[in-house]
Amino acid sequence: MTLPFAHIIGGSTNISERQVDAVLTLLDEGATIPFIARYRKERTGSLDEVQIAAIQAQYGKLQELAKRKETIYARLDELGNEDKELRARIADCWDATELEDIYLPYKPHRKTRADVAIEKGLLPLAEEILKQKPMRLPDEESLQGARDIIAQRIAEDEKSRNAIRREFSYTAMLSCKAVKTKCDSPEAQNYKDYFDFKCPLKHIKSHQLLAIRRAESEGFLRVDISPDTEKALDKLANLWLRANNDTAYQVELAIEDGYKRLLKPAIETEFTALSKEKADEEAIRVFADNLRQLLLGAPLGQKRVLALDPGFRTGCKTVVLNEQGDLLMHDVVFLHNLQSTQKLQKLIEQYKIEAIAIGNGTASRECEEMARQAISHQPSETKPLIFVVSEAGASVYSASKIARDEFPDEDVTVRGAVSIGRRLIDPLAELVKIEPKSIGVGQYQHDVDQTELRESLQQTVESVVNYVGVDVNTASKHLLTYISGLGPMLAQNIVDYRAEHGAFGSRKELLKVPKLGAKTFEQAAGFLRLKGANPLDNSAVHPESYGIVEKMAKDQKCSVSDLIAKKELRDQIDLNKYVTAEVGLPTLTDILKELAQPGRDPRGETEEFHFDEHVHTIDDLQAGMILPGIVTNISAFGAFVDLGVHKDGLIHISEMADRRVTNPQEVVKLHQHVRVRVIDIDRARGRIQLSLKGLK
Secondary structure: OHHHHHHHHHHHHOOOHHHHHHHHHHHHOOOOHHHHHHHOHHHHOOOOHHHHHHHHHHHHHHHHHHHHHHHHHHHHHHHOOOOHHHHHHHHHOOOHHHHHHHHHHHOOOOOOHHHHHHHOOOHHHHHHHHHOOOOOOOOHHHHHHHHHHHHHHHHHOHHHHHHHHHHHHHHOEEEEEEOOOOOOOOOHHHHHHHOEEEEEHHHOOHHHHHHHHHHHHOOOEEEEEEOOHHHHHHHHHHHHOOOOOHHHHHHHHHHHHHHHHHHHHHHHHHHHHHHHHHHHHHHHHHHHHHHHHHHOOOOOOOOOEEEEEOOOOOOEEEEEEOOOOOEEEEEEEOOOOHHHHHHHHHHHHHOOOOEEEEEOOOOHHHHHHHHHHHHOOOOOOOOOEEEEEOOOOHHHHHOOHHHHHHOOOOOHHHHHHHHHHHHHHOHHHHHOOOOHHHOOOOOOOOOOOHHHHHHHHHHHHHHHHHHHOEEOOOOOHHHHHOOOOOOHHHHHHHHHHHHHHOOOOOHHHHHHOOOOOHHHHHHHHHHEEOOOOOHHHHOOOOHHHHHHHHHHHHHOOOOHHHHHHOHHHHHOOOHHHHOOOOOOHHHHHHHHHHHHOOOOOOOOOOOOOOOOOOOOOHHHOOOOOEEEEEEEEEEOOEEEEEOOOOOOEEEEHHHOOOOOOOOHHHOOOOOOEEEEEEEEEEOOOOEEEEEOOOOO
16 A cells, blocks of 8 residues: 555655655554664665655555545445445545545434425425526425525535635635633733734734634634635635526525535634644644754763752752762752852862752742852862753653652652753753653643644654664663664663673674564664774664675775774775665765764753843843843744743744744754843833844
8 A cells, every 4th residue: 555655645745756655665664763764865865854754644644544435435335325436536535625525425414404304305496496497486485495405515515615615715814802701801811912813814823823722712712714705605606606587596595505504614614623733733843843952952971960959938959960860969058048058069079069050940040149159269170060951841750750760769859959960961861751742842732732742742852862872881761762663661671681781792782682673673773872892883883884884994904993083094985885786875975974973972062151140130121231041942933031030031033133034943942042132121011022133
C-alpha cells in the first residue's frame, strides 16, 4: 500500500515519489526519524527531519482514511447498495472532505423533516417541482414537505457544498459579541478586545482564534462564522434554478431554507474545525520551536554548583551539587540577613563552588544580590559565576515519581532546588524528566489538540536528544529513553547492565544488553557516545561506517586517531574514492565533518548575565530606558522578556525590527540575552511594552 500512498504524499508535499517511497519503506522497517535523517541520506535524497515527519504524518492520515473507507463500505453493504460507480469513487478518493460528501446521503442520521415528508409519499412531488416546469401546485402542507425534501437534497449535494465552501473561503467573517450577563466579571476582562470583534476568517491570527474559542467555551463570547449570505444564495441559485415561474419559486424557497437551516450550519461547523485545526498547528509549531531552543540551551558542564530556589517568606532553599549533579547538602537561607550571606560564603569556600544557579521566580533579584554580596570579596580567579535559571516545570518535576525515586528522603523544595542546579549543568539531561507541555514555553497549550501537542513535543525532544547525542556511561534512564530505537525498557536495561558490569568499553558491547538486538543497535548506536579504545565510539560516525574511516586512514598511512588529530591528513582525502552503491557523498561528507570535531557538543557555551542594577520593580521603569533582558517565551505575536522586575515585558512583532517580521523566531531565540527599549508601562495592569527597533 506504500506505493499509491507515496504518489499521493509526494503530490501534497512537493517531495518526489521516489523519496517518499524510500521514507515509507524505512518507517515500515522500524527506522526512526532521527536515524533516517542522519544515516540514510542516500536512500531519501537527504531529506531532513521536518520533511520526514511531514511524510509520516501524511501517511498516518491516509491510513486513517483507509480505515474510514472500510466503515463506509460496511454501511453500503448493510444498505444493500452495490453501486459499482459509487464504490469506485470511494476507492479513488483520498480527500477526507470529499469522501464525507460522497458518503453523506448514506450516512446514518436522526429522522429529519425530509424523512417525514418522504414517509408521507411526497418524494414524487419534490421530483416534479425540481424539474421547474409549470404545474398546478397542491396545498401548502404538501408543498412544505416537498420543499423539505428539496432543501435536504441541496444541502447534501456535493456541488452545493463545494460552492458554499468556496464562499466561506473567500468571504467568511468571524464575529464576536460579549455575553452581557457575564462581561463585567474580572475573568471576562481578559477577553475585552473581543467583546465587539469582527475579522475575515482567512486573516485571523492563531492566537486570536484560540483566545476567542477559550472565551466562548467559558461563556463570555458568542461567536459566529458567516459568508456573504446574498452571494452564497446566488451560488446555489445558479446551480439549482432553471426557470422563472411559480414552480421555480418553490425551489427558490427550498434553497433559502436548505442554506440557512442545513447547509450553512454544516459548513460553519466544518470551517470552525478547520480554522481551529490551523490555529492549533501554528500554536503547536511555536511551542515545539520554543521547546527545541530550551532543550538546546548551552550546558555549563561538569562544575560544582550552588543552587538557590528563591523565596521571601519561607527562605531560599539552598543545595550544593558536585560535578555530576549529585546532592551533597541542603539548607535554607533568608534574604536581607547578614548571617545568610556569611553562610553562603562558607558553603562556597568549603565546597569550592564554581557556579551559582538562581531560579528566576519570585525574589530572584533579591537572591541574586545576596549571592553577589557573598562572592564580593573572593579573588577573581576563584569567584563563582552567577546564572539565573528558568524554573519552568521545576515544581512539576519535584512532585513527580521520577523526583521521588531520585530523592526519596527529601521534600519537594529540595528536589526543586536540585533541578534548578542541574539545569545549569546540563539543561537537556534535566528537562527530559518533565512532561514537555509542563515546561511552560507555549501559549494556549490546554486549548489545542492534546494528542497532536503531545506527539509534536515528544518528537521534538527525541530530535534534540539524538541531535546532541548522549554519553552511554553517564546518561540517565530518562535521557536514554529518547535515543533512537530504545524506549523506557531498553533504557532501563542499559542502566542495569552498566550498574552490574561497569562502564561500557565500546559501542559493540551494547549488544550484550538484554533484548538489545542488531536492529536496535543499528538505530541507536550512532547517537550513543563513549570514551573507549576506539575514538570513533565518541563520535557521530555510525559503526556501520567504521570500515570506511579505517580505509581512509590506511590510504593516508596513518591511524584513525591521527586522522582525527591532523587536519592536513583529512584535507588530502578524495571522498569520491570511497563512493559505493550504498554509501554516497552525503554520508562521506558527514563522516569527514565529524572526524574534524568528534564528540563536539553542538549546544555552545553558557554566558553569565546581569540585570540592570538600578531597576528592580515595575515602578523603576521609565519610557525610553534601554535595558538588558532575557527572552523567556516566544509566541506568534511577539516575545516576552524578563527585565528582573517580576513582570515580563512584551516585544510585539511590530516592534522587533525596522523591517516587517512575520515570525518572531527570525529575530530572537528563547533565553537569548537582549537589549530592549521600554516604550510604554501600564502599571495598573502590570503590562510593559518593549522594542528592539534600532538596537542590536
